[in-house]
Amino acid sequence: MRIVAVVNNKGGVGKTTITANLGAGLAARGMKVLMIDLDPQASLTKSFFTVDESQLFLSKLQTIGAWFRAPDKGRAQVLADLVFSPPRCNALIGKQGGWLELVPSDPLIINSESLIPGAVDNTGNVRAAKFVGLHRRLAEDLADPAFSKYDVVLIDCAPAFSLTTKMATVAADMLLMPARPDFLSTEAIQVMGQRLLELTRDYNKHRQAAPDGVPEMRMPRVAVLFTMVQWHNGGPIDVQAQFINEVTALGVPVFGTLLRDRSSAYAASGRFGVPTMLANGVAPEIRTNLNDCVDELLKMFERL
Structure with missing residues:
Protein backbone atom coordinates (compact mmCIF):
# COMPACT_ATOMS: atom_id res chain seq x y z
CA MET A 1 0.00 0.00 0.00
CA ARG A 2 1.22 3.48 -0.93
CA ILE A 3 0.15 6.44 1.19
CA VAL A 4 0.24 9.88 -0.42
CA ALA A 5 -0.51 13.08 1.49
CA VAL A 6 -1.58 15.99 -0.72
CA VAL A 7 -0.27 19.08 1.07
CA ASN A 8 0.39 22.79 0.72
CA ASN A 9 0.10 25.54 3.32
CA LYS A 10 -1.40 27.76 0.64
CA GLY A 11 -5.04 27.38 -0.31
CA GLY A 12 -6.47 27.56 -3.81
CA VAL A 13 -3.75 25.49 -5.48
CA GLY A 14 -5.93 22.48 -6.41
CA LYS A 15 -5.27 19.97 -3.60
CA THR A 16 -8.83 18.66 -3.54
CA THR A 17 -9.16 18.57 -7.32
CA ILE A 18 -5.88 16.65 -7.57
CA THR A 19 -6.84 14.18 -4.84
CA ALA A 20 -10.24 13.41 -6.39
CA ASN A 21 -8.93 13.01 -9.93
CA LEU A 22 -5.86 10.97 -9.00
CA GLY A 23 -8.10 8.71 -6.94
CA ALA A 24 -10.52 8.25 -9.83
CA GLY A 25 -7.69 7.74 -12.31
CA LEU A 26 -5.97 5.10 -10.18
CA ALA A 27 -9.26 3.29 -9.53
CA ALA A 28 -10.07 3.30 -13.26
CA ARG A 29 -6.81 1.37 -13.76
CA GLY A 30 -7.93 -1.41 -11.44
CA MET A 31 -6.52 -0.15 -8.14
CA LYS A 32 -8.30 -0.10 -4.78
CA VAL A 33 -8.12 3.48 -3.56
CA LEU A 34 -9.03 5.04 -0.23
CA MET A 35 -9.27 8.82 0.10
CA ILE A 36 -9.23 10.48 3.54
CA ASP A 37 -10.56 14.02 3.79
CA LEU A 38 -8.59 15.84 6.53
CA ASP A 39 -9.63 19.33 5.48
CA PRO A 40 -12.33 20.77 7.80
CA GLN A 41 -13.84 22.52 4.77
CA ALA A 42 -14.79 19.01 3.56
CA SER A 43 -14.48 20.01 -0.10
CA LEU A 44 -13.31 16.54 -1.12
CA THR A 45 -16.27 14.93 0.63
CA LYS A 46 -18.75 17.34 -0.97
CA SER A 47 -17.25 16.83 -4.43
CA PHE A 48 -18.80 13.34 -4.61
CA PHE A 49 -22.34 14.66 -4.22
CA THR A 50 -24.52 16.89 -6.33
CA VAL A 51 -25.84 20.07 -4.76
CA ASP A 52 -29.28 18.48 -4.30
CA GLU A 53 -27.81 15.37 -2.68
CA SER A 54 -25.26 16.97 -0.40
CA GLN A 55 -27.49 18.00 2.51
CA LEU A 56 -29.36 14.68 2.63
CA PHE A 57 -26.33 12.40 2.23
CA LEU A 58 -23.90 14.39 4.35
CA SER A 59 -26.35 14.53 7.25
CA LYS A 60 -26.33 10.72 7.35
CA LEU A 61 -22.61 10.06 6.98
CA GLN A 62 -20.32 9.39 9.91
CA THR A 63 -17.25 11.59 9.67
CA ILE A 64 -13.58 11.56 10.62
CA GLY A 65 -14.57 13.41 13.80
CA ALA A 66 -15.69 10.06 15.27
CA TRP A 67 -12.15 8.72 14.82
CA PHE A 68 -10.59 11.70 16.55
CA ARG A 69 -12.89 11.22 19.54
CA ALA A 70 -12.31 7.45 19.71
CA PRO A 71 -10.24 5.95 22.55
CA ASP A 72 -7.04 4.14 21.63
CA LYS A 73 -8.51 0.65 22.01
CA GLY A 74 -10.19 -0.44 18.78
CA ARG A 75 -9.49 2.91 17.14
CA ALA A 76 -8.49 1.45 13.75
CA GLN A 77 -11.86 -0.29 13.50
CA VAL A 78 -13.56 3.04 14.09
CA LEU A 79 -11.69 4.49 11.11
CA ALA A 80 -12.58 1.47 8.96
CA ASP A 81 -16.26 1.88 9.88
CA LEU A 82 -16.26 5.45 8.53
CA VAL A 83 -15.41 4.42 4.96
CA PHE A 84 -18.04 5.41 2.40
CA SER A 85 -18.23 4.21 -1.22
CA PRO A 86 -19.51 6.90 -3.66
CA PRO A 87 -21.91 4.85 -5.83
CA ARG A 88 -22.04 7.16 -8.86
CA CYS A 89 -18.28 7.36 -9.08
CA ASN A 90 -17.73 3.61 -8.80
CA ALA A 91 -20.42 2.92 -11.41
CA LEU A 92 -18.48 5.13 -13.84
CA ILE A 93 -15.19 3.41 -13.04
CA GLY A 94 -16.81 0.32 -14.50
CA LYS A 95 -15.47 -3.20 -14.64
CA GLN A 96 -11.75 -2.50 -14.37
CA GLY A 97 -11.56 -4.22 -10.97
CA GLY A 98 -10.78 -1.05 -9.06
CA TRP A 99 -12.90 1.02 -6.71
CA LEU A 100 -12.78 4.31 -4.86
CA GLU A 101 -13.76 4.88 -1.23
CA LEU A 102 -13.75 7.87 1.08
CA VAL A 103 -13.51 8.77 4.76
CA PRO A 104 -15.61 11.96 5.04
CA SER A 105 -14.35 15.11 6.77
CA ASP A 106 -15.82 17.00 9.71
CA PRO A 107 -15.70 20.79 10.29
CA LEU A 108 -14.82 20.18 13.96
CA ILE A 109 -11.36 18.83 13.09
CA ILE A 110 -10.18 22.41 12.73
CA ASN A 111 -9.55 21.97 16.48
CA SER A 112 -8.49 18.34 16.21
CA GLU A 113 -6.25 18.36 19.31
CA SER A 114 -9.25 19.16 21.51
CA LEU A 115 -11.21 16.19 20.11
CA ILE A 116 -8.62 13.56 21.07
CA PRO A 117 -9.06 12.26 24.64
CA GLY A 118 -6.16 13.38 26.86
CA ALA A 119 -4.13 14.87 24.01
CA VAL A 120 -3.72 18.38 25.41
CA ASP A 121 -3.07 19.86 28.84
CA ASN A 122 -5.06 22.63 30.51
CA THR A 123 -3.15 25.26 28.51
CA GLY A 124 -4.22 23.71 25.19
CA ASN A 125 -0.73 22.40 24.32
CA VAL A 126 -0.04 18.83 23.22
CA ARG A 127 1.29 16.80 26.13
CA ALA A 128 4.94 15.85 25.60
CA ALA A 129 4.23 12.26 26.62
CA LYS A 130 1.55 12.08 23.91
CA PHE A 131 3.56 13.72 21.11
CA VAL A 132 4.83 10.64 19.25
CA GLY A 133 1.69 8.56 19.75
CA LEU A 134 -0.47 11.46 18.62
CA HIS A 135 1.52 12.06 15.45
CA ARG A 136 1.67 8.32 14.68
CA ARG A 137 -2.07 7.82 15.21
CA LEU A 138 -3.01 7.70 11.53
CA ALA A 139 0.08 5.72 10.49
CA GLU A 140 -0.63 3.03 13.07
CA ASP A 141 -4.29 2.70 12.15
CA LEU A 142 -3.64 2.51 8.41
CA ALA A 143 -1.27 -0.38 9.18
CA ASP A 144 -4.22 -2.33 10.60
CA PRO A 145 -5.32 -5.38 8.53
CA ALA A 146 -8.66 -3.62 7.90
CA PHE A 147 -6.85 -1.40 5.37
CA SER A 148 -4.68 -4.05 3.70
CA LYS A 149 -7.15 -4.31 0.80
CA TYR A 150 -6.17 -0.87 -0.52
CA ASP A 151 -3.41 -0.28 -3.04
CA VAL A 152 -3.26 3.49 -2.50
CA VAL A 153 -4.39 5.87 0.21
CA LEU A 154 -4.71 9.56 -0.76
CA ILE A 155 -5.01 12.09 2.07
CA ASP A 156 -6.38 15.54 1.27
CA CYS A 157 -4.90 17.92 3.86
CA ALA A 158 -5.99 21.34 5.09
CA PRO A 159 -4.11 24.45 3.84
CA ALA A 160 -2.14 24.66 7.09
CA PHE A 161 0.61 22.65 8.78
CA SER A 162 -1.78 21.67 11.57
CA LEU A 163 -1.90 18.46 13.61
CA THR A 164 -3.99 16.70 10.95
CA THR A 165 -1.41 17.55 8.25
CA LYS A 166 1.40 16.40 10.54
CA MET A 167 -0.38 13.08 11.12
CA ALA A 168 -0.73 12.64 7.37
CA THR A 169 2.94 13.51 6.88
CA VAL A 170 4.12 10.92 9.40
CA ALA A 171 1.89 8.28 7.77
CA ALA A 172 2.83 9.06 4.17
CA ASP A 173 5.33 7.42 1.86
CA MET A 174 5.19 10.53 -0.28
CA LEU A 175 4.02 14.14 -0.08
CA LEU A 176 2.47 15.49 -3.26
CA MET A 177 2.48 19.29 -3.25
CA PRO A 178 0.24 20.98 -5.83
CA ALA A 179 1.41 24.53 -6.51
CA ARG A 180 0.56 27.36 -8.85
CA PRO A 181 3.63 28.65 -10.71
CA ASP A 182 3.74 32.04 -9.00
CA PHE A 183 5.74 33.80 -6.31
CA LEU A 184 3.49 32.98 -3.36
CA SER A 185 3.30 29.28 -4.16
CA THR A 186 7.04 29.08 -4.69
CA GLU A 187 7.53 30.67 -1.29
CA ALA A 188 5.03 28.22 0.22
CA ILE A 189 7.11 25.29 -1.08
CA GLN A 190 10.17 26.62 0.75
CA VAL A 191 8.13 27.21 3.92
CA MET A 192 6.79 23.66 3.74
CA GLY A 193 10.35 22.34 3.51
CA GLN A 194 11.21 24.18 6.71
CA ARG A 195 8.11 22.87 8.47
CA LEU A 196 9.02 19.31 7.48
CA LEU A 197 12.50 19.73 8.93
CA GLU A 198 11.03 21.07 12.17
CA LEU A 199 8.51 18.22 12.43
CA THR A 200 11.19 15.60 11.80
CA ARG A 201 13.44 17.17 14.45
CA ASP A 202 10.66 17.48 17.06
CA TYR A 203 9.32 13.99 16.42
CA ASN A 204 12.74 12.34 16.76
CA LYS A 205 13.47 14.38 19.88
CA HIS A 206 10.28 13.14 21.56
CA ARG A 207 10.91 9.64 20.23
CA GLN A 208 13.86 9.28 22.61
CA ALA A 209 11.38 9.05 25.48
CA ALA A 210 8.94 6.82 23.59
CA PRO A 211 8.66 3.05 24.08
CA ASP A 212 11.17 0.85 22.26
CA GLY A 213 10.25 -0.08 18.72
CA VAL A 247 11.56 25.44 -8.04
CA THR A 248 13.32 22.83 -10.16
CA ALA A 249 16.63 24.59 -9.38
CA LEU A 250 15.96 24.07 -5.65
CA GLY A 251 16.43 20.35 -6.25
CA VAL A 252 12.83 19.51 -5.37
CA PRO A 253 11.40 16.72 -7.56
CA VAL A 254 8.86 18.23 -9.94
CA PHE A 255 6.26 16.41 -12.05
CA GLY A 256 7.03 16.71 -15.73
CA THR A 257 3.28 16.86 -16.28
CA LEU A 258 1.92 20.39 -15.91
CA LEU A 259 -1.80 20.60 -15.20
CA ARG A 260 -3.18 23.31 -17.42
CA ASP A 261 -5.56 26.03 -16.34
CA ARG A 262 -9.02 24.62 -17.06
CA SER A 263 -10.87 26.05 -14.07
CA SER A 264 -14.25 26.21 -15.76
CA ALA A 265 -14.15 22.52 -16.74
CA TYR A 266 -13.17 21.43 -13.21
CA ALA A 267 -15.86 23.60 -11.66
CA ALA A 268 -18.55 22.33 -14.04
CA SER A 269 -17.86 18.65 -13.35
CA GLY A 270 -18.07 19.28 -9.61
CA ARG A 271 -21.77 20.06 -9.89
CA PHE A 272 -22.44 16.48 -11.00
CA GLY A 273 -20.76 14.80 -8.03
CA VAL A 274 -17.91 13.14 -9.93
CA PRO A 275 -14.27 14.06 -10.58
CA THR A 276 -13.43 15.68 -13.91
CA MET A 277 -11.61 12.49 -14.89
CA LEU A 278 -14.95 10.64 -15.01
CA ALA A 279 -17.34 13.40 -16.06
CA ASN A 280 -19.20 13.47 -19.37
CA GLY A 281 -18.44 16.18 -21.89
CA VAL A 282 -14.88 16.78 -20.73
CA ALA A 283 -12.51 17.82 -23.51
CA PRO A 284 -10.12 14.96 -24.48
CA GLU A 285 -7.02 17.08 -23.81
CA ILE A 286 -8.12 17.68 -20.20
CA ARG A 287 -8.62 13.96 -19.58
CA THR A 288 -5.27 13.22 -21.26
CA ASN A 289 -3.55 15.82 -19.07
CA LEU A 290 -4.95 14.16 -15.93
CA ASN A 291 -4.05 10.67 -17.15
CA ASP A 292 -0.48 11.81 -17.76
CA CYS A 293 -0.37 12.88 -14.14
CA VAL A 294 -1.60 9.44 -13.03
CA ASP A 295 1.06 7.79 -15.22
CA GLU A 296 3.79 9.86 -13.62
CA LEU A 297 2.56 9.14 -10.10
CA LEU A 298 2.65 5.39 -10.80
CA LYS A 299 6.26 5.70 -12.00
CA MET A 300 7.11 7.51 -8.77
CA PHE A 301 5.56 4.63 -6.81
CA GLU A 302 7.94 2.23 -8.57
CA ARG A 303 10.90 4.27 -7.32
CA LEU A 304 9.72 4.43 -3.69
Missing part, protein backbone atom coordinates in the same frame (compact mmCIF):
# COMPACT_ATOMS: atom_id res chain seq x y z
CA VAL A 214 8.81 3.28 17.69
CA PRO A 215 10.42 3.99 14.29
CA GLU A 216 12.48 7.07 13.60
CA MET A 217 10.92 9.66 11.33
CA ARG A 218 12.79 10.48 8.15
CA MET A 219 12.10 13.32 5.76
CA PRO A 220 9.38 12.06 3.40
CA ARG A 221 9.81 12.14 -0.35
CA VAL A 222 8.26 15.32 -1.76
CA ALA A 223 7.13 15.97 -5.33
CA VAL A 224 5.70 19.24 -6.64
CA LEU A 225 2.89 19.20 -9.19
CA PHE A 226 2.29 22.52 -10.91
CA THR A 227 -1.37 23.35 -11.47
CA MET A 228 -3.37 26.09 -13.21
CA VAL A 229 -0.62 26.49 -15.80
CA GLN A 230 -1.45 28.90 -18.61
CA TRP A 231 -0.36 27.47 -21.97
CA HIS A 232 0.89 29.37 -24.99
CA ASN A 233 2.84 28.24 -28.07
CA GLY A 234 3.39 24.72 -26.76
CA GLY A 235 4.46 25.58 -23.22
CA PRO A 236 3.73 27.60 -20.07
CA ILE A 237 3.70 31.37 -20.42
CA ASP A 238 7.07 32.97 -19.72
CA VAL A 239 6.42 34.28 -16.22
CA GLN A 240 5.13 30.88 -15.04
CA ALA A 241 7.99 29.03 -16.74
CA GLN A 242 10.36 31.18 -14.70
CA PHE A 243 8.83 30.07 -11.40
CA ILE A 244 8.77 26.42 -12.51
CA ASN A 245 12.48 26.64 -13.31
CA GLU A 246 13.21 28.28 -9.95
Whole structure:
Protein backbone atom coordinates (compact mmCIF):
# COMPACT_ATOMS: atom_id res chain seq x y z
CA MET A 1 0.00 0.00 0.00
CA ARG A 2 1.22 3.48 -0.93
CA ILE A 3 0.15 6.44 1.19
CA VAL A 4 0.24 9.88 -0.42
CA ALA A 5 -0.51 13.08 1.49
CA VAL A 6 -1.58 15.99 -0.72
CA VAL A 7 -0.27 19.08 1.07
CA ASN A 8 0.39 22.79 0.72
CA ASN A 9 0.10 25.54 3.32
CA LYS A 10 -1.40 27.76 0.64
CA GLY A 11 -5.04 27.38 -0.31
CA GLY A 12 -6.47 27.56 -3.81
CA VAL A 13 -3.75 25.49 -5.48
CA GLY A 14 -5.93 22.48 -6.41
CA LYS A 15 -5.27 19.97 -3.60
CA THR A 16 -8.83 18.66 -3.54
CA THR A 17 -9.16 18.57 -7.32
CA ILE A 18 -5.88 16.65 -7.57
CA THR A 19 -6.84 14.18 -4.84
CA ALA A 20 -10.24 13.41 -6.39
CA ASN A 21 -8.93 13.01 -9.93
CA LEU A 22 -5.86 10.97 -9.00
CA GLY A 23 -8.10 8.71 -6.94
CA ALA A 24 -10.52 8.25 -9.83
CA GLY A 25 -7.69 7.74 -12.31
CA LEU A 26 -5.97 5.10 -10.18
CA ALA A 27 -9.26 3.29 -9.53
CA ALA A 28 -10.07 3.30 -13.26
CA ARG A 29 -6.81 1.37 -13.76
CA GLY A 30 -7.93 -1.41 -11.44
CA MET A 31 -6.52 -0.15 -8.14
CA LYS A 32 -8.30 -0.10 -4.78
CA VAL A 33 -8.12 3.48 -3.56
CA LEU A 34 -9.03 5.04 -0.23
CA MET A 35 -9.27 8.82 0.10
CA ILE A 36 -9.23 10.48 3.54
CA ASP A 37 -10.56 14.02 3.79
CA LEU A 38 -8.59 15.84 6.53
CA ASP A 39 -9.63 19.33 5.48
CA PRO A 40 -12.33 20.77 7.80
CA GLN A 41 -13.84 22.52 4.77
CA ALA A 42 -14.79 19.01 3.56
CA SER A 43 -14.48 20.01 -0.10
CA LEU A 44 -13.31 16.54 -1.12
CA THR A 45 -16.27 14.93 0.63
CA LYS A 46 -18.75 17.34 -0.97
CA SER A 47 -17.25 16.83 -4.43
CA PHE A 48 -18.80 13.34 -4.61
CA PHE A 49 -22.34 14.66 -4.22
CA THR A 50 -24.52 16.89 -6.33
CA VAL A 51 -25.84 20.07 -4.76
CA ASP A 52 -29.28 18.48 -4.30
CA GLU A 53 -27.81 15.37 -2.68
CA SER A 54 -25.26 16.97 -0.40
CA GLN A 55 -27.49 18.00 2.51
CA LEU A 56 -29.36 14.68 2.63
CA PHE A 57 -26.33 12.40 2.23
CA LEU A 58 -23.90 14.39 4.35
CA SER A 59 -26.35 14.53 7.25
CA LYS A 60 -26.33 10.72 7.35
CA LEU A 61 -22.61 10.06 6.98
CA GLN A 62 -20.32 9.39 9.91
CA THR A 63 -17.25 11.59 9.67
CA ILE A 64 -13.58 11.56 10.62
CA GLY A 65 -14.57 13.41 13.80
CA ALA A 66 -15.69 10.06 15.27
CA TRP A 67 -12.15 8.72 14.82
CA PHE A 68 -10.59 11.70 16.55
CA ARG A 69 -12.89 11.22 19.54
CA ALA A 70 -12.31 7.45 19.71
CA PRO A 71 -10.24 5.95 22.55
CA ASP A 72 -7.04 4.14 21.63
CA LYS A 73 -8.51 0.65 22.01
CA GLY A 74 -10.19 -0.44 18.78
CA ARG A 75 -9.49 2.91 17.14
CA ALA A 76 -8.49 1.45 13.75
CA GLN A 77 -11.86 -0.29 13.50
CA VAL A 78 -13.56 3.04 14.09
CA LEU A 79 -11.69 4.49 11.11
CA ALA A 80 -12.58 1.47 8.96
CA ASP A 81 -16.26 1.88 9.88
CA LEU A 82 -16.26 5.45 8.53
CA VAL A 83 -15.41 4.42 4.96
CA PHE A 84 -18.04 5.41 2.40
CA SER A 85 -18.23 4.21 -1.22
CA PRO A 86 -19.51 6.90 -3.66
CA PRO A 87 -21.91 4.85 -5.83
CA ARG A 88 -22.04 7.16 -8.86
CA CYS A 89 -18.28 7.36 -9.08
CA ASN A 90 -17.73 3.61 -8.80
CA ALA A 91 -20.42 2.92 -11.41
CA LEU A 92 -18.48 5.13 -13.84
CA ILE A 93 -15.19 3.41 -13.04
CA GLY A 94 -16.81 0.32 -14.50
CA LYS A 95 -15.47 -3.20 -14.64
CA GLN A 96 -11.75 -2.50 -14.37
CA GLY A 97 -11.56 -4.22 -10.97
CA GLY A 98 -10.78 -1.05 -9.06
CA TRP A 99 -12.90 1.02 -6.71
CA LEU A 100 -12.78 4.31 -4.86
CA GLU A 101 -13.76 4.88 -1.23
CA LEU A 102 -13.75 7.87 1.08
CA VAL A 103 -13.51 8.77 4.76
CA PRO A 104 -15.61 11.96 5.04
CA SER A 105 -14.35 15.11 6.77
CA ASP A 106 -15.82 17.00 9.71
CA PRO A 107 -15.70 20.79 10.29
CA LEU A 108 -14.82 20.18 13.96
CA ILE A 109 -11.36 18.83 13.09
CA ILE A 110 -10.18 22.41 12.73
CA ASN A 111 -9.55 21.97 16.48
CA SER A 112 -8.49 18.34 16.21
CA GLU A 113 -6.25 18.36 19.31
CA SER A 114 -9.25 19.16 21.51
CA LEU A 115 -11.21 16.19 20.11
CA ILE A 116 -8.62 13.56 21.07
CA PRO A 117 -9.06 12.26 24.64
CA GLY A 118 -6.16 13.38 26.86
CA ALA A 119 -4.13 14.87 24.01
CA VAL A 120 -3.72 18.38 25.41
CA ASP A 121 -3.07 19.86 28.84
CA ASN A 122 -5.06 22.63 30.51
CA THR A 123 -3.15 25.26 28.51
CA GLY A 124 -4.22 23.71 25.19
CA ASN A 125 -0.73 22.40 24.32
CA VAL A 126 -0.04 18.83 23.22
CA ARG A 127 1.29 16.80 26.13
CA ALA A 128 4.94 15.85 25.60
CA ALA A 129 4.23 12.26 26.62
CA LYS A 130 1.55 12.08 23.91
CA PHE A 131 3.56 13.72 21.11
CA VAL A 132 4.83 10.64 19.25
CA GLY A 133 1.69 8.56 19.75
CA LEU A 134 -0.47 11.46 18.62
CA HIS A 135 1.52 12.06 15.45
CA ARG A 136 1.67 8.32 14.68
CA ARG A 137 -2.07 7.82 15.21
CA LEU A 138 -3.01 7.70 11.53
CA ALA A 139 0.08 5.72 10.49
CA GLU A 140 -0.63 3.03 13.07
CA ASP A 141 -4.29 2.70 12.15
CA LEU A 142 -3.64 2.51 8.41
CA ALA A 143 -1.27 -0.38 9.18
CA ASP A 144 -4.22 -2.33 10.60
CA PRO A 145 -5.32 -5.38 8.53
CA ALA A 146 -8.66 -3.62 7.90
CA PHE A 147 -6.85 -1.40 5.37
CA SER A 148 -4.68 -4.05 3.70
CA LYS A 149 -7.15 -4.31 0.80
CA TYR A 150 -6.17 -0.87 -0.52
CA ASP A 151 -3.41 -0.28 -3.04
CA VAL A 152 -3.26 3.49 -2.50
CA VAL A 153 -4.39 5.87 0.21
CA LEU A 154 -4.71 9.56 -0.76
CA ILE A 155 -5.01 12.09 2.07
CA ASP A 156 -6.38 15.54 1.27
CA CYS A 157 -4.90 17.92 3.86
CA ALA A 158 -5.99 21.34 5.09
CA PRO A 159 -4.11 24.45 3.84
CA ALA A 160 -2.14 24.66 7.09
CA PHE A 161 0.61 22.65 8.78
CA SER A 162 -1.78 21.67 11.57
CA LEU A 163 -1.90 18.46 13.61
CA THR A 164 -3.99 16.70 10.95
CA THR A 165 -1.41 17.55 8.25
CA LYS A 166 1.40 16.40 10.54
CA MET A 167 -0.38 13.08 11.12
CA ALA A 168 -0.73 12.64 7.37
CA THR A 169 2.94 13.51 6.88
CA VAL A 170 4.12 10.92 9.40
CA ALA A 171 1.89 8.28 7.77
CA ALA A 172 2.83 9.06 4.17
CA ASP A 173 5.33 7.42 1.86
CA MET A 174 5.19 10.53 -0.28
CA LEU A 175 4.02 14.14 -0.08
CA LEU A 176 2.47 15.49 -3.26
CA MET A 177 2.48 19.29 -3.25
CA PRO A 178 0.24 20.98 -5.83
CA ALA A 179 1.41 24.53 -6.51
CA ARG A 180 0.56 27.36 -8.85
CA PRO A 181 3.63 28.65 -10.71
CA ASP A 182 3.74 32.04 -9.00
CA PHE A 183 5.74 33.80 -6.31
CA LEU A 184 3.49 32.98 -3.36
CA SER A 185 3.30 29.28 -4.16
CA THR A 186 7.04 29.08 -4.69
CA GLU A 187 7.53 30.67 -1.29
CA ALA A 188 5.03 28.22 0.22
CA ILE A 189 7.11 25.29 -1.08
CA GLN A 190 10.17 26.62 0.75
CA VAL A 191 8.13 27.21 3.92
CA MET A 192 6.79 23.66 3.74
CA GLY A 193 10.35 22.34 3.51
CA GLN A 194 11.21 24.18 6.71
CA ARG A 195 8.11 22.87 8.47
CA LEU A 196 9.02 19.31 7.48
CA LEU A 197 12.50 19.73 8.93
CA GLU A 198 11.03 21.07 12.17
CA LEU A 199 8.51 18.22 12.43
CA THR A 200 11.19 15.60 11.80
CA ARG A 201 13.44 17.17 14.45
CA ASP A 202 10.66 17.48 17.06
CA TYR A 203 9.32 13.99 16.42
CA ASN A 204 12.74 12.34 16.76
CA LYS A 205 13.47 14.38 19.88
CA HIS A 206 10.28 13.14 21.56
CA ARG A 207 10.91 9.64 20.23
CA GLN A 208 13.86 9.28 22.61
CA ALA A 209 11.38 9.05 25.48
CA ALA A 210 8.94 6.82 23.59
CA PRO A 211 8.66 3.05 24.08
CA ASP A 212 11.17 0.85 22.26
CA GLY A 213 10.25 -0.08 18.72
CA VAL A 214 8.81 3.28 17.69
CA PRO A 215 10.42 3.99 14.29
CA GLU A 216 12.48 7.07 13.60
CA MET A 217 10.92 9.66 11.33
CA ARG A 218 12.79 10.48 8.15
CA MET A 219 12.10 13.32 5.76
CA PRO A 220 9.38 12.06 3.40
CA ARG A 221 9.81 12.14 -0.35
CA VAL A 222 8.26 15.32 -1.76
CA ALA A 223 7.13 15.97 -5.33
CA VAL A 224 5.70 19.24 -6.64
CA LEU A 225 2.89 19.20 -9.19
CA PHE A 226 2.29 22.52 -10.91
CA THR A 227 -1.37 23.35 -11.47
CA MET A 228 -3.37 26.09 -13.21
CA VAL A 229 -0.62 26.49 -15.80
CA GLN A 230 -1.45 28.90 -18.61
CA TRP A 231 -0.36 27.47 -21.97
CA HIS A 232 0.89 29.37 -24.99
CA ASN A 233 2.84 28.24 -28.07
CA GLY A 234 3.39 24.72 -26.76
CA GLY A 235 4.46 25.58 -23.22
CA PRO A 236 3.73 27.60 -20.07
CA ILE A 237 3.70 31.37 -20.42
CA ASP A 238 7.07 32.97 -19.72
CA VAL A 239 6.42 34.28 -16.22
CA GLN A 240 5.13 30.88 -15.04
CA ALA A 241 7.99 29.03 -16.74
CA GLN A 242 10.36 31.18 -14.70
CA PHE A 243 8.83 30.07 -11.40
CA ILE A 244 8.77 26.42 -12.51
CA ASN A 245 12.48 26.64 -13.31
CA GLU A 246 13.21 28.28 -9.95
CA VAL A 247 11.56 25.44 -8.04
CA THR A 248 13.32 22.83 -10.16
CA ALA A 249 16.63 24.59 -9.38
CA LEU A 250 15.96 24.07 -5.65
CA GLY A 251 16.43 20.35 -6.25
CA VAL A 252 12.83 19.51 -5.37
CA PRO A 253 11.40 16.72 -7.56
CA VAL A 254 8.86 18.23 -9.94
CA PHE A 255 6.26 16.41 -12.05
CA GLY A 256 7.03 16.71 -15.73
CA THR A 257 3.28 16.86 -16.28
CA LEU A 258 1.92 20.39 -15.91
CA LEU A 259 -1.80 20.60 -15.20
CA ARG A 260 -3.18 23.31 -17.42
CA ASP A 261 -5.56 26.03 -16.34
CA ARG A 262 -9.02 24.62 -17.06
CA SER A 263 -10.87 26.05 -14.07
CA SER A 264 -14.25 26.21 -15.76
CA ALA A 265 -14.15 22.52 -16.74
CA TYR A 266 -13.17 21.43 -13.21
CA ALA A 267 -15.86 23.60 -11.66
CA ALA A 268 -18.55 22.33 -14.04
CA SER A 269 -17.86 18.65 -13.35
CA GLY A 270 -18.07 19.28 -9.61
CA ARG A 271 -21.77 20.06 -9.89
CA PHE A 272 -22.44 16.48 -11.00
CA GLY A 273 -20.76 14.80 -8.03
CA VAL A 274 -17.91 13.14 -9.93
CA PRO A 275 -14.27 14.06 -10.58
CA THR A 276 -13.43 15.68 -13.91
CA MET A 277 -11.61 12.49 -14.89
CA LEU A 278 -14.95 10.64 -15.01
CA ALA A 279 -17.34 13.40 -16.06
CA ASN A 280 -19.20 13.47 -19.37
CA GLY A 281 -18.44 16.18 -21.89
CA VAL A 282 -14.88 16.78 -20.73
CA ALA A 283 -12.51 17.82 -23.51
CA PRO A 284 -10.12 14.96 -24.48
CA GLU A 285 -7.02 17.08 -23.81
CA ILE A 286 -8.12 17.68 -20.20
CA ARG A 287 -8.62 13.96 -19.58
CA THR A 288 -5.27 13.22 -21.26
CA ASN A 289 -3.55 15.82 -19.07
CA LEU A 290 -4.95 14.16 -15.93
CA ASN A 291 -4.05 10.67 -17.15
CA ASP A 292 -0.48 11.81 -17.76
CA CYS A 293 -0.37 12.88 -14.14
CA VAL A 294 -1.60 9.44 -13.03
CA ASP A 295 1.06 7.79 -15.22
CA GLU A 296 3.79 9.86 -13.62
CA LEU A 297 2.56 9.14 -10.10
CA LEU A 298 2.65 5.39 -10.80
CA LYS A 299 6.26 5.70 -12.00
CA MET A 300 7.11 7.51 -8.77
CA PHE A 301 5.56 4.63 -6.81
CA GLU A 302 7.94 2.23 -8.57
CA ARG A 303 10.90 4.27 -7.32
CA LEU A 304 9.72 4.43 -3.69
